[in-house]
Amino acid sequence: MERDVYFDNARWLMITLVVFGHLIQPYQNMIVLQTSYTWIYTFHMPVFIFLAGFFAKGMGHKAAIEKLVKKLLLPYLFFQVIYTMFYYAIGKEGWLQSVLIPQWALWFLLSLFCWHMLLIPFKYIRPLTGIPLAVLIGVAAGYVDTIGSEFSLSRTFVFFPFFLIGYWATKDQLAVLRRMPIRFGAGFVLISTAIVLYHFPNLSTGWLLGSKSFAEIGADESGGLIRILIYVISAVMMASVLSLIPAKETPFSKYGQRTLYVYLLHGFAIQYIRAEDIFEVSNTLDILGLLFVTFSIVWVLSQRWILRIWKPLIELKSP
Template structure:
């Protein structure tokens, strides 16, 4: 296994992956209001959600240091928790300004929009301090078991982002343990062909038997809330396997060379924090619609432009100050 320092070097492949995944995050959020009225859009939306957050979290784990000093934890808090509090307040004011007054009822501990990721990312780094002391295989098995068990407790939900923290942690942990050489296995021709077949099967399966609802993929609800209070653990295990296979399938096709998107892929946190302002504005005033393939392509293009804008150097410079 490579030493952590070797894994931390910037790599065009991983930056390309981060750009593509953050694009799918934005695109998925653009599509969300329209999926109930179209089986095709619901299939595309659900297909994206089977892998985009698990792989995004996997990549976050890949670049995690796993240190446990007080200085490390303090630095993490400044990087993740302070922006969370700031943006939680800003989003509350923004929602009020555009007429979404119901958001005022939420507390500072109930993350707005996508801000749950900041809270969970901090917690994953803290959990990693303890899990990295275990053998890799055992640590992942334990993390998966915890992710399966928490779904039986209704109290573990969106507050503090607890449910998502435990359910998604196995992907973060896998990212920490994996090596560049192991990822490169996905680039073999046979793996790439198999990945295409699997992704196609998933798309067809979701379209004709849409039992894999987005509620299972968002990981914020208990099994009782999802309608399977007794057998939810089995369903979530199926989701784990599906997400892992879909994630590997997508990673198999990520370009390895330097592209226009590569440098933007290193600034995805800005996109993640800021795109909600645009999405909620579009939704509040019904500025978007999807009535055909042209509309869908237009939303895809708009999502791409938004990612480039929010990951641009001017945004980074403003954000750093």
């Protein structure tokens, strides 16, 4: 089957935003970067998870589960060890965490495996019932204090609705999103959201990360309503971004096929930059510099020589 470059473009854009979001996280003293960080987190992981669900069709049988164990759990265990050693080497505080708590961004591998397992019963439930049920589970998880970072349980339950939406989505539905009137609306939504976030910079990103209970975020019984509102905002933002992604070949399309490598490896660069406090950001030129660093990290980690080195460890295949 011929690859659909639309999805490669989407993956490349999302992984670039993942790297940029992680890079600017320490510089929240600048209102522009604080707004950018929150804006990115309203949609970048929902889009990534939606795309993972879209390509999960046909999963659930024994051979597929065995493949997922090799593709997700074994790399998770390997990188859990590698990142722990790396954190110790650069003197990062709190490097020795519980083995049950994923290091860095490794939660995604663990949650991705769990989403596929949850899909086994949910694929037999009609989407009009299954998706609201998944939302209900995500809301309920916020009221349980013991559901948190361990085993990435909180994020697994909170983000599962986006995975399930992706599973039930079709190419025809995505094509509808790319109609010109909807694209104009999508642009308005993205710009309007950025303006609102700029004027209300104190929104806790804990609601967008999905890793903590309502009590840890500082919410009371109203936490469920807030999470439902966040679901709506993220879903609209996700649809808006998917609407604007180009469906034609771009210079970056080929890099969209290698996002797993960027996702797993960019943490070494980001954490080293943070540990050594390499950058001082105080003006627009500095922000442009961070953008350049972001594109450089994504470009380097997308090169074939990186794939040849890491493929045996990430995909358990010879180069």
